[in-house]
Amino acid sequence: LKLDWLIACVKELGSDRWSLPAMKLIKDICSVFPMAPASVTQTRSVRHIAYRREVLNELERDHRLLSLVCNSLVSYMDSLRRMDINQLGTDVEEYRPDGRFPHAQHLQDRLNFIRFILREGQLWLLADSAERIWKCLAEKPVFPADREICFRWFSQLLGDEPDLEPDHTHVFMENTVLKLD
Numbered sequence: 001l002k003l004d005w006l007i008a009c010v011k012e013l014g015s016d017r018w019s020l021p022a023m024k025l026i027k028d029i030c031s032v033f034p035m036a037p038a039s040v041t042q043t044r045s046v047r048h049i050a051y052r053r054e055v056l057n058e059l060e061r062d063h064r065l066l067s068l069v070c071n072s073l074v075s076y077m078d079s080l081r082r083m084d085i086n087q088l089g090t091d092v093e094e095y096r097p098d099g100r101f102p103h104a105q106h107l108q109d110r111l112n113f114i115r116f117i118l119r120e121g122q123l124w125l126l127a128d129s130a131e132r133i134w135k136c137l138a139e140k141p142v143f144p145a146d147r148e149i150c151f152r153w154f155s156q157l158l159g160d161e162p163d164l165e166p167d168h169t170h171v172f173m174e175n176t177v178l179k180l181d
Helices: 002-014 019-032 052-063 065-081 103-121 127-139 144-157 166-175
Strands: none
Touching: 002 019, 002 052, 002 065, 019 052, 019 065, 019 103, 052 065, 052 103, 065 103, 065 127, 103 127, 103 144, 127 144, 127 166
């Protein structure tokens, strides 16, 4: 039953209106699954206990969860770029593009959810996804604060326990961070 709810939530990730609540539900449901003990090396244990890592890996494999969330972020930012933000007469802290959640929360929730998937699923963020996130927030921010949020998130991503695909970290840094004005 939990897996059915997860799949229903994954389907909502393409919807701008329901993507944040769907991410919260996915995270909450996945958190109910136990962490795999260090001694478990098989994909599924003998007792058929579904571990959090396995559930997230299955969602990534079957539904491309990371790509869906990345697409959601890029789509959200593209929709803001099509609007005339200057005519809204508001600042980034007050702006609620969907009438419910502040703009900064839209960004933070998506980025935190990506980090949750990477950490709990023991996955790598692929270079293509990292570059798409970088371009939409650091190179083409809607608000100046978008760039700051991006910098903070990438500094965590590339920190002591990096979540960016190791073979591409150097290339990513050269192609994005070092070329930023």
